Amino acid sequence: MLYREAGQFKTTxxxxxxxxxxxxxxxxxxxxxxxxxxxxxLLATFHxxxxxxxxxLWAILLPFLILALAAIxxxxxxxxxxxxxxxxxxxxxxxxxxxxxxxTGVHIPFAWLGFAISIPPLPVxxxxxxxxxxxxxxxxxxxxxxxRIKGLYLAVATLAAQFFFDWAFLRIPWFTNYAPSGSxxxxxxxxxxxxxxxxxxxxxxxxxxxxxxxxxxxxLVRSNLGRQxxxxxxxxxxxxxxxxxxxxxxxxxxxxxxxxxxxxxxLWAFVYLGSWEPLAFxxxxxxxxxxxxxxxxxxxxxxxxxxxxxxxxxxxxxxxVPTELGVPLSTQTITHLEFIIFGSLICYLLIxxxxxxxxxxxxxxxxxxLWPFPY
Amino acid sequence: xxxLGQFLEVLIGGLMSGVLYSLVALGFVLIFKASGVFxxxxxxxxxxxxxxxxxxxxxxxxxxFPPWAAIVLGIGFxxxxxxxxxxxxxxxxxxxxxxxxxxxxxxxxxxxxxVIEGAAEMIFGSDVYPLRLFxxxxxxxxxxxxxxxxxxxxxxVWGALIAxxxxxxLAIFFQRTKTGRALRAVADDHxxxxxxxxxxxxxxxxxWLVAGLVxxxxxxxxxxxxxxxxxxxxxxxxxxPVLIIGGxxxxxxxxAGGLIVGAGEKIAEVYLGPSVGGGIxxxxxxxxxxxxxxxxxxxLFGERIIERI
Amino acid sequence: xxxxxxxxxxxxxxxxxxxxxxxxxxRDVTFNIRRGEIRAIIxxxxxxKTSLLNVVNGFYHPNHGAITFKGRTRARxxxxxxxxxxxxxxxxxxxxxxxxxxxxxxMAGRTLKVRRGLLWQMLRYGPALAEEREHRHRVExxxxxxxxxxxxxxPVGRLPYxxxxxxxxxxxxxxxxxxxxxxxxxAGMNLEEKEDMSRFIIDVNSHYGTTIALIEHDxxxxxxxxxxxxxxDHGIKIADGTPDEVKKSQAVIEAYLxxxx
Ligand SMILES: Nc1ncnc2c1ncn2[C@@H]1O[C@H](COP(=O)(O)OP(=O)(O)O)[C@@H](O)[C@H]1O
Ligand SMILES: [Mg+2]
Numbered sequence: 038m039l040y041r042e043a044g045q046f047k048t049t050x051x052x053x054x055x056x057x058x059x060x061x062x063x064x065x066x067x068x069x070x071x072x073x074x075x076x077x078x079l080l081a082t083f084h085x086x087x088x089x090x091x092x093x094l095w096a097i098l099l100p101f102l103i104l105a106l107a108a109i110x111x112x113x114x115x116x117x118x119x120x121x122x123x124x125x126x127x128x129x130x131x132x133x134x135x136x137x138x139x140x141t142g143v144h145i146p147f148a149w150l151g152f153a154i155s156i157p158p159l160p161v162x163x164x165x166x167x168x169x170x171x172x173x174x175x176x177x178x179x180x181x182x183x184x185r186i187k188g189l190y191l192a193v194a195t196l197a198a199q200f201f202f203d204w205a206f207l208r209i210p211w212f213t214n215y216a217p218s219g220s221x222x223x224x225x226x227x228x229x230x231x232x233x234x235x236x237x238x239x240x241x242x243x244x245x246x247x248x249x250x251x252x253x254x255x256x257l258v259r260s261n262l263g264r265q266x267x268x269x270x271x272x273x274x275x276x277x278x279x280x281x282x283x284x285x286x287x288x289x290x291x292x293x294x295x296x297x298x299x300x301x302x303x304l305w306a307f308v309y310l311g312s313w314e315p316l317a318f319x320x321x322x323x324x325x326x327x328x329x330x331x332x333x334x335x336x337x338x339x340x341x342x343x344x345x346x347x348x349x350x351x352x353x354x355x356x357x358v359p360t361e362l363g364v365p366l367s368t369q370t371i372t373h374l375e376f377i378i379f380g381s382l383i384c385y386l387l388i389x390x391x392x393x394x395x396x397x398x399x400x401x402x403x404x405x406x407l408w409p410f411p412y
Numbered sequence: 413x414x415x416l417g418q419f420l421e422v423l424i425g426g427l428m429s430g431v432l433y434s435l436v437a438l439g440f441v442l443i444f445k446a447s448g449v450f451x452x453x454x455x456x457x458x459x460x461x462x463x464x465x466x467x468x469x470x471x472x473x474x475x476x477f478p479p480w481a482a483i484v485l486g487i488g489f490x491x492x493x494x495x496x497x498x499x500x501x502x503x504x505x506x507x508x509x510x511x512x513x514x515x516x517x518x519x520x521x522x523x524x525x526x527v528i529e530g531a532a533e534m535i536f537g538s539d540v541y542p543l544r545l546f547x548x549x550x551x552x553x554x555x556x557x558x559x560x561x562x563x564x565x566x567x568x569v570w571g572a573l574i575a576x577x578x579x580x581x582l583a584i585f586f587q588r589t590k591t592g593r594a595l596r597a598v599a600d601d602h603x604x605x606x607x608x609x610x611x612x613x614x615x616x617x618x619x620w621l622v623a624g625l626v627x628x629x630x631x632x633x634x635x636x637x638x639x640x641x642x643x644x645x646x647x648x649x650x651x652x653p654v655l656i657i658g659g660x661x662x663x664x665x666x667x668a669g670g671l672i673v674g675a676g677e678k679i680a681e682v683y684l685g686p687s688v689g690g691g692i693x694x695x696x697x698x699x700x701x702x703x704x705x706x707x708x709x710x711x712l713f714g715e716r717i718i719e720r721i
Numbered sequence: 722x723x724x725x726x727x728x729x730x731x732x733x734x735x736x737x738x739x740x741x742x743x744x745x746x747x748r749d750v751t752f753n754i755r756r757g758e759i760r761a762i763i764x765x766x767x768x769x770k771t772s773l774l775n776v777v778n779g780f781y782h783p784n785h786g787a788i789t790f791k792g793r794t795r796a797r798x799x800x801x802x803x804x805x806x807x808x809x810x811x812x813x814x815x816x817x818x819x820x821x822x823x824x825x826x827x828m829a830g831r832t833l834k835v836r837r838g839l840l841w842q843m844l845r846y847g848p849a850l851a852e853e854r855e856h857r858h859r860v861e862x863x864x865x866x867x868x869x870x871x872x873x874x875x876p877v878g879r880l881p882y883x884x885x886x887x888x889x890x891x892x893x894x895x896x897x898x899x900x901x902x903x904x905x906x907x908a909g910m911n912l913e914e915k916e917d918m919s920r921f922i923i924d925v926n927s928h929y930g931t932t933i934a935l936i937e938h939d940x941x942x943x944x945x946x947x948x949x950x951x952x953x954d955h956g957i958k959i960a961d962g963t964p965d966e967v968k969k970s971q972a973v974i975e976a977y978l979x980x981x982x
């Protein structure tokens with residue numbers, strides 16, 4: 038089947054406004070979704086290769102889905118709105134701990150006032166979504182400085198969020214329900230009576246979240262609000278002079294971004310980790326998300342997936358390939374190599390292709406469309 | 413009197429460690445003024461310099477070199493490493509990114525950070541390496557005035573002394589030498605500097621080199637205090653909030669910012685820490701910077717910039 | 722068909738002074754724009770022309786003086802207020818959103834007309850989708866008008882300068898402004914491009930009745946297009962009137978010949 042748009046005339050704006058105006062792309066997407074929603078669960082249920090063990094699901098697909106979601110959130114802020122964030126990890130943590138508190142019941146005693154705020158434990162779905170909203174609220178709070186300060190200064194504001202919440206979740210025992218070890222356990226994943234337990238069920242749950250939120254995010258970035266964000270990113274002064282309010286554009290970017298990152302954080306804690314410590318959301322996580330976004334493509338939803346896949350696969354390859362070749366590397370060496378590879382790739386891409394792998398893919402498709410006539 | 417004595421002790425200790433923040437921040441101001449780069453790699457550079465120095469030193473001592481020779485050679489080797497790093501960064505990252513926006517440059521320094529951290533630990537190892545360049549015992553002063561006297565760590569005094577000398581040295585470098593003056597010209601106006609024939613790549617190399625040497629000095633002091641280890645990078649990262657507080661382009665600002673952060677976080681830790689579970693030092697500098705940003709975005713000493721279109 | 726010469730003053734600036742440190746960019750400038758006219762502002766480089774436009778749409782805040790726009794007087798405009806009040810603007814050094822396509826740039830100009838909020842846009846369904854199509858339709862009209870159909874999907878950073886200026890005009894037109902400020906829209910263009918641009922300017926003025934303030938160096942163009950011309954030099958308005966009057970003014974001739982005064 039040739040990759041061509043010949044003969045596919047777009048007669049209405051509606052068609053031209055579709056996410057994938059080219060039919061072959063739509064078919065490819067349908068196949069991908071078919072594999073993800075039907076193929077993988079079937080193979081995994083019957084333990085058919087490559088799903089003989091749960092390794093692929095647990096160690097690759099589950100983290101891939103959740104981190105890709107977090108990367109989308111980060112990309113909205115950094116890639117679309119141009120506001121640097123070194124604090125995505127903290128916002129994952131806020132999502133996770135808020136969801137945890139809501140799912141286990143909130144009790145805030147105001148002893149000196151003689152009353153207490155008590156919220157009974159909420160269902161898991163509500164907890165996760167409200168956890169996201171909580172992250173959105175805090176995101177708005179930390180976004181406020183962005184109204185007065187430009188890009189780089191914001192890096193420090195987001196670092197403040199990162200370090201402050203690292204500390205808060207570690208040192209304030211209320212957040213962990215006074216668990217002596219500081220580590221907390223996720224509640225049972227009960228969705229309206231359906232309890233999610235096995236890796237396949239967890240995978241499907243995350244896939245559902247990711248699919249829905251990706252569509253919503255994609256809708257936003259190709260609507261007026263998305264254009265406002267990009268306008269602020271590309272030239273904030275001109276944006277203001279054509280009637281874009283920086284306050285609204287930036288704070289919505291912070292809110293939407295933090296919401297998505299917060300939900301991803303809650304999923305990471307509840308569905309993937311099961312029990313966790315604040316360390317799971319350190320600055321390393323923030324930088325990892327930032328790298329996914331830069332490598333995958335700043336300002337590209339698809340890029341967020343590509344970047345997440347790449348960042349997760351490299352360490353596995355570094356482990357696998359030398360072992361196969363009979364020269365296994367120590368874990369430390371692998372970590373160091375990872376650092377060097379990611380770091381230099383970041384520099385290389387920023388110099389050569391700031392839109393990351395996503396742009397390289399679309400250039401590839403462009404070439405394919407013209408093939409075999411290279412002009 | 414006891415309370416005042418304790419307060420003074422905390423204050424002095426804080427100010428002295430603040431001098432080191434100032435020093436690292438100064439390296440940062442240099443880079444920012446000359447090339448508009450907000451350098452995240454500052455901490456990684458301290459780690460690299462420290463590792464290169466301590467590992468060489470250990471190796472030489474183990475091979476029977478006298479300690480003073482090992483120290484001199486160790487520091488010399490680390491300096492060479494920092495020069496090579498500066499050259500590589502200029503040649504392969506900052507040079508090709510000339511005229512890019514600040515955000516891109518900043519993200520590229522995050523990339524540089526990872527390469528430096530990975531390479532440094534791969535080559536020199538990733539343990540905690542103790543370093544004994546300066547005395548670490550304490551003095552008690554003013555014990556006539558306060559019961560028990562005020563405890564002052566000798567290492568802090570050394571650190572402050574060295575940082576002070578370096579700051580003075582940098583000031584002289586800027587005012588008196590040809591390269592220093594050229595550097596200021598670049599800082600004030602890239603195009604103008606270029607058109608009067610100052611080779612901008614050379615300037616950038618020098619700037620990164622100076623920042624690297626500053627990192628080396630910081631590494632000697634912090635390394636003696638804590639051992640050379642990865643967590644030093646977080647200490648050096650505090651140069652960022654220090655700068656925001658002082659104002660990005662101001663050298664006096666960097667110095668004042670460092671002192672404010674140093675003293676502030678120690679005082680907060682001692683007097684507020686116990687009531688909230690401790691560890692305030694971990695975030696104090698950043699939250700203070702955030703507060704300053706909200707009130708005075710250009711920092712305490714920075715000048716206001718009027719944008720054009 | 723020119724908009725009727727009602728002589729109604731749309732914009733009045735009174736005694737505007739603006740200084741940057743020691744540089745006095747504008748000194749006591751009084752100036753007005755009538756509804757429906759094409760108003761030119763000329764003067765040597767550094768005369769303060771751009772600064773004057775920046776004061777009008779609130780990007781610079783003057784140290785003295787007052788601005789009256791559509792009957793409301795204030796000491797300073799705010800950029801967003803100016804935009805909402807119907808002032809659109811192009812810039813001397815093209816200020817497009819360079820990572821976005823030409824189409825998206827112009828669509829961004831519709832922001833003030835967008836009614837549906839975040840949640841609707843996120844669902845992109847029903848009324849939100851209908852609205853998006855409607856804006857797209859208006860923008861396609863502008864694209865047709867400016868004859869840039871072929872480049873609508875191209876990121877503007879990759880377009881040649883002349884086309885960028887056109888896209889920028891398109892973005893301003895998408896705001897459906899009452900007052901359009903054009904800062905050297907033809908700088909750096911060849912003759913053919915200048916003719917195209919002049920045609921667009923005249924068409925915008927006559928078809929939509931848009932009032933236009935125009936900074937331009939090419940005298941032939943200025944004399945051709947404008948109803949009235951104001952001349953700035955060193956931040957002072959040295960002449961104001963019809964093109965013919967201005968051409969004869971001694972002060973203008975001296976300013977342009979660089980005679981010391
Ligand atoms: N943001 C600014 N900061 C400092 N000086 C400025 C700024 N904008 C304009 N100026 C100065 O104001 C004067 C007038 O500039 P401008 O309005 O751009 O002139 P024109 O558009 O007529 O060429 C010039 O001397 C210019 O250098
Ligand atoms: Mg001008």
